Amino acid sequence: MSREIEFRAWESSTGQMLSWLVLITQLNLNNILFRPEKFSLKLMQYTELKDKNKQTYCQDDIVRYKGRNYRLIKGTYKFELLGFKEPLQDDQSDFFSEGAYLEGEIVGNIHEHKHLLEGCAEE
Template sequence: MREIKFEVWDPNAERMYKNIGIDKIGHYDDPYGDPIREEEPLIIRQYTGLKDKNGKEIYEGDVVEFDRSVHGINGHREVEFKGGAFGIRPMNQVDEELWWASVWNMNCKVIGNIYEHPHLLEGDEA
């Protein structure tokens, strides 16, 4: 059974809150005691239950880098939840066909996320 964890991105404060608890009515609990603004738009990122090749946890919205071509995919890709599973966001037809190969079958490394580092995906069509 995988561990359920969340991070919350606050675009107004430009801050990522880590290890956040979310109760059944949508209140956020920061274990470090920092106040979290509970108005929209907050973006919830869920832990995939997977780790990269260096043991770093992979969250939805992370940008992963492939060291070499794996299944025809290389470069930087965004991790997303689609069709009941986590995988990489397609950037071209090759990615679309291989989406189900997913990050757990590949040698990848988390290099950032789309919220704090959107530039990581700019111009990456490889």
């Protein structure tokens, strides 16, 4: 089974989020992946999983689940509860393995929506 691997990128010098289409058409993706020091980009990988609104989860997304904000921090499976030092469930990977992601809602990302983190102490 294969899937297309997609990324987005935060360009810190301009404060813009670059889509996958921009990365593969306007920029040389090989340079970005293999010579990242030449760019002011933070690459984030998409998962193939979707939230309750059919939006695809991506690294550094902020997800609202059961009244709390969580941040997707490692590719597909690791979430961090913002402002708390407890896991989402018994194991942080349960969010995906138990299907809870179907009830989550992407509300932003840590680069463009920092106001969603106000009052939360990041780990």
